[in-house]
Amino acid sequence: MSQLNDGLLQLRYRWSFKKFLAELLEKRWMDGIIPFGIMVCVILVFGSQVENYFSPDVLAMTAREFAEPGFVALAMAVTLISGGIDLSVGGMFAIINFLSLMLTHIYGWPALAVVPAALAVGALMGALNGFLIGFLKTRAFLTTLVTMIAFRAIVKLLNLEFAPKIALSAKTTFYESTVWDYMGDGSFLGIPSNVVILLVVAFIGHVLLTRSRPGWRVYAVGGGRRSARHVGIKVERTIFFVYVISGILTALGAVFYAARLDSAASETGMGLEILALMAVVLGGVSILGGKGTPGRALMGIVIVMVITNALLRLGIDSALNSLIQGLILLFAIGIDVKWLKHLYASIEKIYVVPTYLSLPKALDPRPGSGTVFEFNDRLKDAETIGLDQIDGPEDVILDRQGRLYGSVRQGWIVRFSGDDFSKRDIFANIGGRPLGMAFDRDENLVVCVGGMGLYGVRPDGEVYKMTDETNRTWTRLKDDSRIRLADDCDIAPDGKVYFSEATIRYKMEEWPVDGQECRPNGRLICYDPATDRTKTIVRNLIFPNGVCLAHDGRSILIGLTWKCDVLRYWLEGPKKGRIETVISGLPIYIDNINRASDGNYWLASVGLRTPVYDLAMRMPSFRLRMVKFVPPDEWLYPNVNWGCVIKFNEQGDVLESYWDPLGNYAHVTSMREHMGYLYLGGLHNNRIGRIKIQGADPEWTGPDSYWGKK
């Protein structure tokens, strides 16, 4: 009955809407969901109110009008993302418009020459802004306000001088150019030419901004100028080019405008900067910088233009039109600001979703219990290596020369050599948080690096990446292709590296939160150096940690930390690809597993099950509230202050246990046998320990056991 109950409870907590929601909200594209929603609403509402709104002809005509402010909105978006603003876009727009008409009508330039010339002038004007703001470090707002006035003045002067001539020439000589006409009212597959170009430009801009190095620099500068400078980004240059691009985009819009309307009116581009700014902010590009995309800028301009256009066509008075427009924008911006403000806080609130886990009653480890886990003092006299010279050797390993390696918190592999391990050097600096290690056939050290993936270190200390990506689970909303927390690895005779990823939902420093959640968030991944391919082979494991190739090389053992189980995954033989449980319900939380010289296995324990923690595991909602309401430093934890090492055989019988009554090895996360000694490492320990093992083979070493004697 109770087992049935357990099963039902497990089922109930297995799938969680909250988890789905949290992972959905976490998606980057959810940032733009509100502008997108508004856009759809606006189109549907006004589309249904205005007759023939969706007929192809009308749509094409409306779209053609959208495109030109669209370019300006893109320009505005780029400057906003970089943390600035460009108010001079309207002035530039007017100048370029005028210039294009001059060149075509007075000087008779061919259209193919006019366009580059216009873009070049746009770039030049942008460069002026960029130079002032980027290199002379003037305020973007004031600078572009001043240049806006200046550009406007230039337009006026030009207008006085040339407008009559343009008008005259338009009357006398007809400017003939298919390119110019095509730009003005041509279509491509029924889509207006300027819209096509706008979409192409926006797409390229989107890809460049969000997926290329220069683009990321723009976001970095906008998000935090000082931090950007600290990481080595050339802030001045980046800002300069942002304004140049802004000029070019504006010029592009203006050329299309000139080609379409042929109008040299002096009020061209009036209020365009405000329109673009409204559209862009409405689309969710933050006015504070560092946030937004070209795609969202376009959404914004579509919303603004649909409203303006529809109200106009509904015959609403233009003053009222502006008022309605303003109110809608205000409302939308309000919602968007609130959404962005609360989105991350909400994700944080609902992200942790604990599940039900009922662990079987474990053997009693207390002194006097008489079990195989009975507390003893066998680690009491452990020799100390590298006391206070090493910060948290999660894993330890020895090479053929008897040198001792530890993976430490600073992102290093520390090596101890010499007869008494007194010589310490930093063998490699990988970064991240190096965890489990293994030697391959060529004596390269394969290291799981938390936060980075799977890396290798050649005998000369050169670091190389093996893999940091695996195949994505397409049925899962959360993108799990990046390897976040590779934990321990081992290498099969064919050279394939099998490694565990403890959890895909949390980062290295958040691993205890995964313990509170206790969901099957981990997986077993295989990397094949021969083909350089990575593949997830087992999913949905509860914090898989230790990985060890069986002595016969036909299967691998996997230790599940929170589940306190050891599993076996068959690599070959009749059960190939199958999983079976070797040990279940240990009284300790499992960390690494390694081979012993007598054909058995060592298993390190990162902590001890306590009755209150076991109870909490059966009460997910209690844990959820604890995570919410109790400060993290006061969360209930597994007892990680009393470590131990146990030995078990191929059948999964636990043979003996080693405890440390002094607490020097507060928790043991790894151990290696080497020439009759057992070496001990711990995630937060300040030393490596070693004890002599009674009756161990004094010749046995790990590399020999895996790759034969050399």
Next chain:
Amino acid sequence: MWSRLKQSLFHRNDQYAIPPMDGVLLPNNKIDQFRVVRDSINRPDDLEVDSDGRLYVSTGNCIIRLHGASLEEEAVIAQFEDPPGGLNFHPDGRLMVCLDGKGLALVGKQGVEERLDIAGDGAIRCANTAVAAPDGRVYIADGTSYHGPREWYFDLMEKRTTGRLLRYDPETSKTETLLGGLSFPNGVAISHDGSSLLLTESWSHTLSRYPLSDIRPETRDVLISNLPGYPGRIVPASGGYWMTLFAMRTHLVEFVLTEDKYREEMMRSIDPAYWIRPALSSGEDFLEPLQAGHAKTLGVMKPWAPPRSYGLIARLDEDYEIRGSFHCRVNGKRHGITGVRERGGALYAASKGNSLILEGRSGGA
């Protein structure tokens, strides 16, 4: 209406009310510097000093007396079937001893001279402290009607408020209940001017005062509310008072107290030694609950980890304001201070959690 709604919506806000250990309660390690008068003494509960400077200690099942220049000599002066607790002299020279589950014994030169077991509407199960007023009447803090003093943590985790304040008149041998429904009254003392009665209530973290002439719930004057720990005994000092806080409040315990389902299941199925609860000592048994902050890093347990057990003596001035404190922090081994007495510049403390009698300078707080 609004406050009730707020209470039901944000009822967990109150747990953030544990005040930080700051200002006069800023942690130090002064208790660690005390001289050890006796170690491995069986869980001493309370102390009393007589006019000759001899120290009386309730320990195990007996009262012992320590004397000599540095209190090196020892004599057993009384033995009981049940563990004795609070000690205080009556103005007539007899020592009043609180007995676990039994009430009160008055010990004179001839040994136990008088017993007081029944009080008004029920037996005294949890006499924590008894103190005599100058007129000879005895005030007794009876912590709860469900458990003896040794099982105080049951009372906390069961969220009981069944404590009483009793008054016993030796002349008429009559006992009356002055106050009921208290949250584990623990320490009781008479103010220096003899006009007020001071009372600590452990589970409500308060120190209150009542006029000695008129003790009623209505005359309660809360002097300190919301202490960061569970107050124990309060005794006179030269120009003020000493108050022990035998354990500290933690967010986790306060949280579990709001989680009835978990709390009840824990109490039903788990050995009390391994409950999430405050304790007088900790760190010895590895099945005890561990909190995140307890995890050893580089071989060190940080002293500011959440305290399952703690050592704390607070010094109050004449106006009942805390003026200073002695601490033994989480990484120390002098926890669960239940008894404290001052005599001639020396401060004696009984660490029940770690079975120690300590001596420090009273001026150091």
